[in-house]
Amino acid sequence: MISFILRRLLLAVPTLFGVLVVAFILLFIAPGDPVQEMVGERADAATIERLRRELRLDEPLHVQFASYASGVIRGDLGRSYITGRPILRDILERFPKTLLLASAAMILASITGIAIGILSARRPGGWFDRTALAVAYLGISFPVYWVGLILILFFAVILRWLPPSGYGRPEFLILPALTLGSRSIAFLARVTRSSMLDALSGDYVRTARAKGLRERVVTVRHALRNALIPIITVLGLDFGYYLTGSILTETIFSWPGLGRYVVNAIARRDLPAIQGSVLFLSVVFVLVNLLTDLAYAKADPRVAYD
Amino acid sequence: MRSTALLVLAASLACRGGGDASGDRRTLVDSRDNEDPRSLDPALSTDVPTGRAVAYVFDGLTRFTPDARLEPGLAERWDVSPDGLMYTFHLRQGVKFHDGTPFAARHVVHSFRRALDPASLGGRPTPLLPIKGASDFNTKRATDVAGVVARDDSTVVVTLGEPLAFFPKLLAMPVAAIVPDSTAKDFGLHPVGTGPWKFVEWQHDDFLRFAANQSYWGGAPRFDSLVARIIPEKSTAVAEFESGNVDVLLVPEADTPEWEQTDERKGLLQSAPALRFVHVAINTTRGPLAKREVRQAINHAVDVGSVLRQLFGSRGRRAAGVIPPILEGADTTRQPYAFDPARARQLLAQAGYPNGIDIELWVSPVYVRLAQTIQGYLSQSNIRAKLVQRDAPSVREAARKGETDMSVRDWYADYPDAENFLYPLLYSANKGVGGNYSFYANPEFDRRVASARREQNDTLRARLYREADALAFTDAPMLYLFFYNELYAVQPWVRNFQVPVIFNGQRWLGVELRNRGGR
Numbered sequence: 072m073i074s075f076i077l078r079r080l081l082l083a084v085p086t087l088f089g090v091l092v093v094a095f096i097l098l099f100i101a102p103g104d105p106v107q108e109m110v111g112e113r114a115d116a117a118t119i120e121r122l123r124r125e126l127r128l129d130e131p132l133h134v135q136f137a138s139y140a141s142g143v144i145r146g147d148l149g150r151s152y153i154t155g156r157p158i159l160r161d162i163l164e165r166f167p168k169t170l171l172l173a174s175a176a177m178i179l180a181s182i183t184g185i186a187i188g189i190l191s192a193r194r195p196g197g198w199f200d201r202t203a204l205a206v207a208y209l210g211i212s213f214p215v216y217w218v219g220l221i222l223i224l225f226f227a228v229i230l231r232w233l234p235p236s237g238y239g240r241p242e243f244l245i246l247p248a249l250t251l252g253s254r255s256i257a258f259l260a261r262v263t264r265s266s267m268l269d270a271l272s273g274d275y276v277r278t279a280r281a282k283g284l285r286e287r288v289v290t291v292r293h294a295l296r297n298a299l300i301p302i303i304t305v306l307g308l309d310f311g312y313y314l315t316g317s318i319l320t321e322t323i324f325s326w327p328g329l330g331r332y333v334v335n336a337i338a339r340r341d342l343p344a345i346q347g348s349v350l351f352l353s354v355v356f357v358l359v360n361l362l363t364d365l366a367y368a369k370a371d372p373r374v375a376y377d
Numbered sequence: 378m379r380s381t382a383l384l385v386l387a388a389s390l391a392c393r394g395g396g397d398a399s400g401d402r403r404t405l406v407d408s409r410d411n412e413d414p415r416s417l418d419p420a421l422s423t424d425v426p427t428g429r430a431v432a433y434v435f436d437g438l439t440r441f442t443p444d445a446r447l448e449p450g451l452a453e454r455w456d457v458s459p460d461g462l463m464y465t466f467h468l469r470q471g472v473k474f475h476d477g478t479p480f481a482a483r484h485v486v487h488s489f490r491r492a493l494d495p496a497s498l499g500g501r502p503t504p505l506l507p508i509k510g511a512s513d514f515n516t517k518r519a520t521d522v523a524g525v526v527a528r529d530d531s532t533v534v535v536t537l538g539e540p541l542a543f544f545p546k547l548l549a550m551p552v553a554a555i556v557p558d559s560t561a562k563d564f565g566l567h568p569v570g571t572g573p574w575k576f577v578e579w580q581h582d583d584f585l586r587f588a589a590n591q592s593y594w595g596g597a598p599r600f601d602s603l604v605a606r607i608i609p610e611k612s613t614a615v616a617e618f619e620s621g622n623v624d625v626l627l628v629p630e631a632d633t634p635e636w637e638q639t640d641e642r643k644g645l646l647q648s649a650p651a652l653r654f655v656h657v658a659i660n661t662t663r664g665p666l667a668k669r670e671v672r673q674a675i676n677h678a679v680d681v682g683s684v685l686r687q688l689f690g691s692r693g694r695r696a697a698g699v700i701p702p703i704l705e706g707a708d709t710t711r712q713p714y715a716f717d718p719a720r721a722r723q724l725l726a727q728a729g730y731p732n733g734i735d736i737e738l739w740v741s742p743v744y745v746r747l748a749q750t751i752q753g754y755l756s757q758s759n760i761r762a763k764l765v766q767r768d769a770p771s772v773r774e775a776a777r778k779g780e781t782d783m784s785v786r787d788w789y790a791d792y793p794d795a796e797n798f799l800y801p802l803l804y805s806a807n808k809g810v811g812g813n814y815s816f817y818a819n820p821e822f823d824r825r826v827a828s829a830r831r832e833q834n835d836t837l838r839a840r841l842y843r844e845a846d847a848l849a850f851t852d853a854p855m856l857y858l859f860f861y862n863e864l865y866a867v868q869p870w871v872r873n874f875q876v877p878v879i880f881n882g883q884r885w886l887g888v889e890l891r892n893r894g895g896r
Contacts, residue, residue, distance in 0.1 A: 103770030107777065107810065110501050111423030113791065113801055116810050117516065118503075121495070153415050155565065164581060223616045235616040236608065238583050325608045327582035335412055335582075340770050 072368075075376035076361065083357045087350065091143065094349045095136050098342055105340040109152050126152065139346065148347035153339050158347035161332065166351075168238060169328035172320070173313035175248035180255035181306055187256070188263020188302075189290060195268060203260060210257030219250040219323035236325040247324040251317055255309045262305050266298035273297065299370040307363030314359065315352040402870055402890040403601040408614040408623040410607045413582045416565030420492040420500045422551035425789075425880045426607070432881040433587050433603065434475075435554035435570035438466050438485065438533075439545045441882040443875040445652060445703070445793035447546055451480065451555055451571065452533075461540030461833050466533045472594045474557050475575045482527035488555045489525050490514070504547040504791070509536045540831040542838055546792040551881060573598050573884050582607055599889045618866060624890075625874070626866040633690025633864060642866070649876035650694065651863040652701050652790030654798060657738070657751065657783050657856035658776065658814035666736065666782055670728035672853035675783075676714035678721040678758035684750055685859050693859035698846040699798040701860045703878070705835065706795035706842025711850065713857060721758035733759025739776065739784040741769040748785050751856070776814040783856070784814060793879055795842040799826050803849050815854035822848045 106122045107114065123129050127138070142149055148158035187207075191200040226246060227235035237243050270276065271294050279289045318330035329348065336344035367374045414426040422431050432440075438452035449455075452466040472480040493502045493515045506512050509524030524536040537544060547553065557569055568576050573595065574587035585605040589598040608614045611629040618626040628636050628646070636642045665671045685693050697714075700707040725733060738755075740748035745766060752762045762783070767775070776784040790797045801812030805823050808816045822845050829841035850857070867874045870891045877883035 101771075102767065102774055104774045107774060108770050109423070113503060113812055114501065114810050115503065115506075118501070119810060121516065155416065155421065161581070220612055223613065228616050228619045231620060234622065235620055236610075236613045237606070238580070322609045323613055325583070325606070325610070325613055327580065327607075331582050331609065338768065338770070 072376060076365075079361050079364070083354075083361075086357065087353055090353045091140060091346070091350060092136070094346050095139065096132075098345060099132055103340045105152055105342050108340040139343075143350065148350070149343035151336075151341050151344045153336075153341045153344070158343050161344070162329065162347060162351050165327060165329045165332050168326065169314060169317060169321070169330060172244065172247055172251060172317060172326060172328060173310060175244050176252035176255065176313055176317075177306065177310050179248050180252035180259055180309070183252075184256040184259025185263050185302060187260040189267055189295065191260065191264040192267035192271060193290065195264075200264070203264075207257035207260050210253050213253070215250060215254070215319045216323060218253050219246070219320060222246045222250055223323070236323070238325070238327050243324075247320050247326055250323070251313060251320045255305075258309070259302065259305055262301050263298065266301045267294060270294040270298040296370070300367060300374075303363060303366050303370060307359060307366070311356050311359040314355050402892055404604055405600055405602075405625070405871065405885060405888070405890060406604045406606060406623045407625050408606050408608050408617055409625065409627050410585075410605050411609050411611075411614075413607055414585070417568040417576065417579070417585075418560075418565035419488075419551050419554035419556060420494075420497045420502075421565060422554075423501045426605075428551045428881045429883070430585060430605065431551040431554050431568075431570075432572070432884055433574035434568045434572045434576050435551075435556070436472075436572050437549050437551075437553050437555065438468075439549040440884075441549050441793065441879050443877040443882045444649070445790075445877075445879045445882055447549060447793070450549065451485075452548075455545065457833065461542065461831060462537050464535045464537070464544060465528075466535065468531045468533065469594060470531060472571050473592065474571050475569050475590065476557065478557055480555070480571055481530045482533045483530075484555050484557065485533045486522075486525050486527050487558060489553065490522050491556065491560070492552050493522060500552065502552060504550045504552055507537050507539070507541045507544060507547070509538045512538075540833070542829075542831060542833050543792070543794045543796060546794055549881075550791055573886055574603055577602070595886060598885055599887065600885075603885060618868075621868065624868045624871050628864040628866050630689050630692060633692055636864075636866065637690070645866045645869065647865045647867055647874065647876050648692075648862050649878050650701065650703055651861050651878045652704070652793055652797075653861040653863075654696065654699060654701065654788045655693070655747075655786070655858045655861055656696065656699075656788070657785050657858065658781075658802075659783050659853070659855050660776075660779060660781060660814065660816050661818075661852075661854050662779065662816045663782050664736075665728065665730055665734040668728040669852055670724040671730065671734065673714070674721040674724035674728070674758065675755065675760060675856050676853050677717045677724065678760060679751055679754040679856060680716040681713065681858055682716070684747065684754075688747055688750060689859070689861075690864075692862040692864055694862070695859050696857040698850050698857070699802055699855075700795040700842060700846050701790075701798070704793060704795045704798075705839040706829075706846065708843050708846065711847065714853075718758045721760075725759060730759075733761060735761045735763070736782040737765050738762040739765045739767065739772045739781040741767065741772045741785070743769075744785040744787070751785075777809045779809060779816055781814070786814065787861075790879060795839075795846070796826070796830060799842060799845055799849075800830070803854060817849065817852070817854035819848060819852060822852075 106119050109122060110118055150157055187203050191203045194200060223235045226233045233242050233246055276289060276294055279293050318334055321328045321330040333348045336348060368376055410426040412426060414430050415421055415424050416427060417430050419431045419435055422428055436450045438450050439447055440450040442448055451469050451472060453469045454467050456465045468482055474480060489505055492500060493505055493511050495515055495517050502515055508522060510519055510522050513519035514522045526534045528534050573590050573593045575590050577588050578586040584607060587603040589601050591597045606623060614626055617623045636646060659666055659672050661667060681695050685691055694702060695713045697711040698708060702709050738748055738752060748764055752764055755762045772784055775781050801807050803813055803815060803817045804826055805818035807813040825841045825845040829838050832838040832841060863876050865876050872889040872891060873887050
């Protein structure tokens with residue numbers, strides 16, 4: 072197991088290096104001049120020239136890349152062109168907030184989504200199944216942006232139960248988590264349902280029932296356990312996306328997370344901040360994938376890594 | 378995986394909360410900032426949220442009122458030498474920084490030097506560059522700024538390289554704010570100034586908190602604390618206002634009719650013409666656009682009045698020049714180009730394009746609907762515009778390089794003077810990065826603007842501005858659209874609020890909060 076983890080981490084290094092190279096080149100090709108964004112709307116050519124020199128943006132691309140990469144190896148992501156603050160500190164300040172939101176959304180989505188999926192699978196074609204199916208399709212089809220605004224309108228402006236936006240006490244977490252999780256609820260419910268239907272038609276389920284086990288035990292202990300692999304896959308993928316891409320939700324709810332940091336960095340052409348965030352998020356994604364793989368083994372002893 | 382998540386969740390439950398809407402109102406919550414300030418260090422100020430915050434924490438030698446008049450700040454008064462080169466600033470006595478240090482003339486010298494220091498990477502010292510020797514110091518050709526001298530503890534003498542009549546206005550800009558002797562490395566995160574509000578807390582992308590400076594020389598603010606929330610999404614800011622969590626709101630353009638036509642909301646609105654000019658720069662060096670008739674045709678082809686009504690809730694005044702009507706030098710009698718497609722086609726034919734022309738119109742996401750509407754009007758006059766949609770930095774870069782035929786532009790004033798419109802937008806030396814996206818060059822225009830910059834007599838200066846503006850208007854180096862009106866919604870418990878028409882004109886001095894009720 073340990074050697075598996077080590078091997079995976081080692082394999083991640085070339086992946087991350089690839090990400091670094093691609094991000095660097097893409098940003099170099101992309102239109103928009105970082106120095107002009109630094110100095111704002113009004114500037115003079117001399118200042119722009121001086122800054123370009125001082126930021127060493129006038130050097131050839133491979134020289135710039137080498138100095139950036141050597142910084143990264145030493146754990147230094149550089150300083151923001153715009154704020155002058157260290158990138159890593161900025162990222163570490165925001166990431167826990169994104170992690171909190173993603174975790175809350177994930178917990179909400181997995182509890183609700185899996186429960187709906189199981190209930191649907193128990194009586195396929197029944198009224199619950201059909202209603203859940205319809206709701207799930209709606210859930211998948213609504214854009215996040217719209218869901219967020221509707222939730223704000225209803226729960227914050229009309230009912231005044233929850234704050235419309237911001238960060239802080241637990242009540243600030245509910246609406247964004249619901250918004251972010253809504254797609255996963257629907258998707259998880261569908262996956263759980265079909266996976267459960269497969270599992271429930273297995274011979275061992277018939278055996279379990281024949282033994283006289285209660286239906287709850289049959290469903291949860293026997294069938295669900297065997298239906299878990301696809302569910303974990305969806306959970307892992309979604310969690311990875313939430314950690315890296317909850318930009319819309321964070322924007323709508325003024326949530327001070329990493330998604331907004333990345334968007335702002337792009338809008339201001341803050342190259343070190345964009346590169347640093349891309350790299351950091353890639354590391355997160357790699358780790359989440361690794362955790363997902365480990366969860367497979369935990370869920371199903373037949374999956375063995377060595 | 379899940380147990381970690383729960384741990385994080387539990388840890389956050391112990392965290393503090395945001396604004397509290399209950400009890401006595403001692404805190405004003407502002408919702409105007411839509412992005413995190415870059416820094417709270419005046420030397421790094423280039424964006425609006427930073428400019429607002431710097432105006433709270435710091436003072437300059439001069440400052441702007443909400444309605445953009447210049448008034449004394451840390452300088453009680455000033456004298457100008459007859460040749461317009463030497464400004465003697467008499468400083469206010471008994472002023473203290475938030476840390477207790479008494480303010481003195483040396484702080485002015487230090488602050489200007491610091492903002493101009495080439496080591497302060499990424500600032501925009503442009504407003505201080507007219508000072509003699511400032512440019513040399515900024516480019517490391519000199520070791521000091523020759524033109525700033527503290528004559529004694531309460532007098533600073535500033536010498537300019539050449540006369541600049543509105544120089545005191547430049548000193549009200551954030552970059553010229555006065556900072557203490559020693560500034561820590563993270564001064565941008567822990568600013569100390571002499572301003573009406575002391576810095577308390579900054580949660581990035583979330584909010585900034587300030588406390589009233591009870592010993593402010595201009596009289597203490599009338600409520601205890603000020604919170605500037607950072608809300609990127611306009612609809613969210615509206616929801617926060619409707620829930621009573623924020624006290625001041627910039628009403629989004631699209632929502633204007635809804636607010637103006639609802640009785641209970643109408644009473645909350647306050648409006649003022651802002652120093653903001655929306656237009657489409659026309660590159661006067663590219664293809665058919667080099668001909669004046671073609672540019673005039675473009676101005677006749679678009680029904681600006683309808684555009685203003687349909688897309689901007691009539692929030693603005695049609696432009697017949699680049700100088701906002703509230704500034705000296707504006708000619709309010711000048712008529713805008715009339716909407717006249719027939720005249721537009723005739724002008725095109727005169728210019729030698731009876732079959733019309735093909736051009737590109739560049740636009741960033743915020744103004745796509747405006748650009749589409751303009752495109753529609755232009756096509757009726759045989760001007761076939763292709764929309765090029767890019768994000769703002771890309772449009773800016775292309776326009777500065779002279780690669781755009783036309784580009785939609787929204788210009789905010791840095792300081793309330795007609796020069797801030799005429800000079801950057803149309804002066805020939807400012808082509809490209811300087812702000813002249815029209816690449817307009819007219820020696821007659823230049824001559825007037827250049828002499829206006831030196832002219833000490835306000836009446837004569839206004840006349841030069843007016844003449845220059847009229848010249849450019851005839852040459853049509855842009856599609857003149859409109860001057861924007863700010864529209865604020867203010868909660869009924871906020872008293873004495875005045876709409877700021879310039880970004881750093883609001884210090885909340887004199888504003889009062891009544892206790893709960895009323896809504």
